[in-house]
Amino acid sequence: IADDFTFDNLRIVAQACAEYFNSEFKAKRGIIVGYDTRFISDRFAQVVAEVLAANGIKVYLSDRPSPTPTTSFNIRHMGLNGGLIITASHNPGGFSGLKIKTPQGSPADQTVTHKVESFLFRNKPKAVTLAEAIKSGRIEIINPMPKYIETVRKYLDLDLLKNCSLNVLAEAMHGAGNSYHAEVLKGTKVAIDIVNAEPNPTFEGLKPEPLPHNMPKFMSMMKEGKYDIGIATDGDADRVGAAAPGGRFITPGEIMCLIALHFIENRRWRGALVKNIAGPMMMNRIAKYYNLKFFETPVGFKHIAKLMQTDNVLVGGEESGGIGVKNYIPERDGILTGLLLVEMMQQNKKPILALTEDMEKKFGKFRYHRQDIEIPLKTREKVVKGLFDKLQGCGAKRSRSRIFKRKVVSTKSYDGLKFIFDDESWLLIRPSGTEPILRVYSEAHTDKEAKDLIAIVDKLSKSIK
Secondary structure (H helix, E strand, O other), X not given: OOOOOOHXXXXXXXXXXXXXXXXXXXXXXXXXXXXXXXXXXXXXXXHHHHHHHHOOOOEEEEOOOOOHHHHHHHHHHHOOOEEEEEOOOOOOOOOOOEEEEOOOOOEOOHHHHHHHHHOOOOOOOOOOOHHHHHHHOOEEEEOOHHHHHHHHHHHOOHHHHHOOOOEEEEEOOOOOOOOHHHHHOOOOOOEEEEEOOOOOOOHHHOOOOOOHHHOHHHHHHHHOOOOOEEEEEOOOOOEEEEEEOOOEEEOHHHHHHHHHHHHHHHOOOOOEEEEEOOOOHHHHHHHHHOOOOEEEEOOOHHHHHHHHHHOOEEEXXXXXXXXXXXXXXXXXXXXXXXXXXXXXXXHHOOOHHHHHHHHHHHHOOOEEEEEEEEOOHHHHHHHHHHHHHHHHOOOOXXXXXXXXXXXXXXEEOXXXXXXXXXXXXXXXXXXXXXXXXXXXXXXXXXXXXXXXXXXXXXXXXXXXX
């Protein structure tokens, strides 16, 4: 923000988006523009709306900060050509971004973004004032919340939750999902408290990503044992995190597996399971046990969303907490997925830890870890190449086995570099697509084994000059 994310640059990109929408769709059904709680997101959204309106596009501009899934849902509900959202999602408060959504309400894939990029700088951005566009009917200010809340309430089993007396703590991370859990649960006996509901563009100096170290107050409150479950959403509420009484963090991988089992065993639904390359091995085992179709994709929910539009996908999720579900829009929704855990607890009459323990007894125990290694952009390419050369260039599997002190049975390199070992543990190394960091992921049967794998990469990366 104020560096390369400026009003002038945003107008250039908005003009390219307008030209893309006008060239792509013969039926002009309008675009919705949403935004999150970041610094002057509302003003950035207004600028985008003004450029679109000046290009003859009917714009529905949100009257408040709203979650990405809320905007995505309204694209489908209103039958629009797509949507644009001002948000940097889980990234630090100093950043902002522009998300492009398709007519299906899903993230735009590279086919769309490449087309948008082809329109950059073709024409100077057009302009109209907000007041003029509202007066002429080219911009309409809307509240995107009611229909979304109504739909999520219908998706959940509210009859089941009506007499549910669970105590829930919701962490909003100062983001756009601040009041949504409580609105969905109105009329039930679920007791819900919201922490960090007030908007804060700096996110208290933390990343609005639902991981334990970013949620100190939430994790401290969960350790006290007053709540039956804690559920968290990121800055634009499309990602989910969770915690059990006593402060045990429930990983996104565990969440997507629990929701899959809830659908299979309680709702009697069937469909394919999808995870990205950094997803949990437990998903593979569940798919195999129930004889379900299984897919693995590169990182990026757009890949999962594409499958949700072509296959009967039951659950598709990413290790970062973005999870999509059957009979819904092809989009991540941290609000809905968090509340599905509450529904599962009530359905099974079991605490969240008992449900995870039942899952581990049936499908095996895995422990997941991720470490972000900060690497300046100017040296990132050199460090990543050096690290990959060391690990790939060490020749035979036997050499790699000496590095990792375990047998390597296969490798994958379609998104980063992944090693799979003979006990189904694995290690993945990939540079972030949005931040100057190297992400290192691991999964093993114990915490120590998972952490030890990451420590090897950390040590190797520091040895590269």
